[in-house]
Amino acid sequence: MVVGASSGIGAAVARELGRQGCRVALVARREEELRRVADAINGAGATHDLARLYVHDVTAYDEVPGLLERICRDLGGLDLIVYAAGVMPRLAADEYTFDKDRRTLEVNVLGAVAWLNEAAQRFALARAGTIMGIASVAGDRGRRGNPVYCTSKAALATYLEALRNRVGRHGVAVVTVKPGPVDTPMSRGVERRPFVIGADDAARQILAAARRRAVVAYVPRIWQPIMFVIRHLPSRIFRHLDL
Template sequence: MHGPWRTALVVGASSGIGAAVARQLAEHGCRVALVARREAELARLAAALGGDGSVRAYAHDVTRAAEVPALFQQICRDLGGLDLLVYAAGVMPQVAGEEYTFAKDREIVEVNLLGAIAWINEAAPRFDRARAGTIVGISSVAGDRGRRGNPAYASSKAGLDAYLEAIRNRIGRHGVAVVTVKPGPVDTPMTEHIDRKPFLISAEEAARQTLAAAARRARIAYVPRKWRPIMLVVRHIPSPLFQRLDL
């Protein structure tokens, strides 16, 4: 990781890709704010990474959007600025093939999409005024098509893709990098219930590729890169044929 960042905020930092991103940033000397709802895990990670106070933990449930503006300002003060925001919070509950449970769907959208909007809406104007900064949103290859397995998850990631593109079009011309990262299956607790996991990679490798994409100011980065041509083909499968496929 060779990014230009001195201060970073990672939302969804207690496990998975978010925790791995936070570790790699801290190892390269960044001052890092860790945000997640699991306070005990956050405290352990902060203690392991930044005994000197360079890594700070903030317990927060991303579905509580009203708390975000004040917490964001506090974090920026505590860090002495902000160069990088990574939104890595996400949920993917197990959904049966014929299940329609609104409570699950609402949680997915609130965490994966609305939480991202709440945090990025704070970072975007700050970076726009500074004419600098990097925003990274962890999306998914699942957002490229509406697969039958988990409609709300695919919708949340497709929505995140569109939101990040719109923010990129709004502030990217002012020197702000907005990076959409689209991983395939990653070996994290969130994917334990999934049977088929092609091209599975570790959270550490996903984090490494995520930060490399952010450092080169990529617009869209598939992780690993082999997913880019695969999803190009998948996106162009005619809908009647796609409906018949076991996807």
């Protein structure tokens, strides 16, 4: 299943799962966009029931246990959950808008915790399954351009690491995906997008990471050495970079 499947990376991952013949649950709040993704999957498949859609706002946390139970029943089980829901609000220079910051944390962090906690319990009991969270290279350092977005992705990465340490001993894989810029509606309009890749290319790399049960997967891989250097820059240097 893919949470946040109506556009961007989530939609691309869902389509790639459909191309691989997987039955997939699509979860997002925008029904029209979600239906287009489902139609694309079902129209291209050998059968017409590969994709099922479930309209849900990830900040409706109380809905999660019942909805996950329903999805598992509809699909006949679950072996992979991808949390791809996310927001990245546009901020003016030196803008501090709490409503934007709160929404970012509600979607990027609390929504992930609500869904992945439930999935982790189910997978741990089954002693199988893969959990994936779409974090970001933005979470590796605190950048001045969007402090709370960076915070949300750092929090997600740390949560996934802790979850891995908790359920990995039960045979559950927890994969942290850290994309660089991906050509999606969320990133369009961002001035600089070095090493940008298409969403479909990102989806293929993400699912390859799931298959090999990676711990952390930078997408594309060029970001791994780049972020190694950036993470180790002294703060007195990093703060002067226009990032």
